[in-house]
Amino acid sequence: MQPSAQFSTRQRILGAAEALFAERGFAGASLRQVTAAAKVNLAAVNYHFGSKDNLIEEVFRRRLDELSHHRLENLAKLEATGNASLETVLDAFITPALELSLDRKGGSVFMRVLARAFAEHNSSLRRFLSENYGYVLKDFAAAFARVLPHLDKQELYWRLDIAVGALTYAMADFGVIQRRSGESERAYREQMARHLIHFTAAGLRA
Amino acid sequence: MQPSAQFSTRQRILGAAEALFAERGFAGASLRQVTAAAKVNLAAVNYHFGSKDNLIEEVFRRRLDELSHHRLENLAKLEATGNASLETVLDAFITPALELSLDRKGGSVFMRVLARAFAEHNSSLRRFLSENYGYVLKDFAAAFARVLPHLDKQELYWRLDIAVGALTYAMADFGVIQRRSGESERAYREQMARHLIHFTAAGLRA
DNA sequence: CTAGACTTCAAACGATTGTTTGAAACGCGA
DNA sequence: TCGCGTTTCAAACAATCGTTTGAAGTCTAG
Known part of the structure; x- marks a missing residue:
């Protein structure tokens, strides 16, 4: 749990997810779109948040x-x-x-x-x-x-x-x-x- | 275009789609869920409406x-x-x-x-x-x-x-x-x- | 410098997505 | 009853979905 590294990836996923959820809805925005926008690996979502539902929360x-x-x-x-x-x-x-x-x-x-x-x-x-x-x-x-x-x-x-x-x-x-x-x-x-x-x-x- | 047949299938798709769109959103409701609820074949949507987007309209x-x-x-x-x-x-x-x-x-x-x-x-x-x-x-x-x-x-x-x-x-x-x-x-x-x-x-x- | 925990990565999993296909079933005028 | 346009059907298409895996990379404590 390095503060700087965790902050960066986690926060960028949250920011990209927020923007895409606003634009396309929770079901309409895919994790691949989110991770692409956040410029992180696809698996990072499940690593940091466990699931898409947890990411939404x-x-x-x-x-x-x-x-x-x-x-x-x-x-x-x-x-x-x-x-x-x-x-x-x-x-x-x-x-x-x-x-x-x-x-x-x-x-x-x-x-x-x-x-x-x-x-x-x-x-x-x-x-x-x-x-x-x-x-x-x-x-x-x-x-x-x-x-x-x-x-x-x-x-x-x-x-x-x-x-x-x-x-x-x-x-x-x-x-x-x-x-x-x-x-x-x-x-x-x-x-x-x-x-x-x-x-x-x-x-x-x- | 038999009135009775058209009415039945078309209308049942529209009704089921309306209910599922309300409940799960446009992206969240799949055509398979819609056709299952309407008790019609999956292909009926694309036959009668052309596409999911047209169905929404x-x-x-x-x-x-x-x-x-x-x-x-x-x-x-x-x-x-x-x-x-x-x-x-x-x-x-x-x-x-x-x-x-x-x-x-x-x-x-x-x-x-x-x-x-x-x-x-x-x-x-x-x-x-x-x-x-x-x-x-x-x-x-x-x-x-x-x-x-x-x-x-x-x-x-x-x-x-x-x-x-x-x-x-x-x-x-x-x-x-x-x-x-x-x-x-x-x-x-x-x-x-x-x-x-x-x-x-x-x-x-x- | 090394051991070990933490994070990232490419790749693949099975499931599900919208759409298309061609044949089967249907309905009705002739 | 026949033939033909209309509708339904099971099956399959490629694409994408959320999630998992195990190895590679990165970092720090000792």
């Missing part, structure tokens, strides 16, 4: 560990300072995803991979995500319940379900809106986040 | 022709009677999808297939959908512009993009909300449509 783990941490950290900060409102809770959820998609080159494509996970009815993948990161959504649901006290539980869950859909879809860039020529990636993403918070807050509050 | 065409017609019909009726408002235009868009998902057994799974199409960056599939059904979205965008005159074009497009995401995601049943035990499929779907219109109208108007 690791692609999620690499990003979601950090993303979930930032989201909950933001939420805790709001609760501690008493600044929790509908808009700030939404911001606590959205901004880390925004930063991730701007941070590294692969960040924005990961949001597409994440959106694909929702479309997959693959039960083992859903179980993996629910078991490892379900508590994040639970904590946020509780926070939303606190800032939307007039909604009963059933009503709140319906609206959160719709809101998550809007956020997932938008952050994955599935829409038709294109970045204008003079506009930077950062400016485009920040505008999207602003619209998302505005739209979703209105829908949740209505 | 036909799965969309079968539902979208009718769906688009109903949507535009509803919209035209609103314009003719002067009843066009934000809620009624949304209803004109959503209700046909609701009816489709309740009408036939395969209707609800088709909405999942449609949502998968958004996740696919497959350019030929996107081109097929845009060329054949893009005018529906264009007509509705114009209608929304009329009932939301205070929004400038750029602002409207942002919000419609988000709204389409919310609708697509929700109608595909990607969320975590489950039908309650005593609740009928129809009641569940109608409640979802009601929440969707309410949420989206608020987001668009805000």
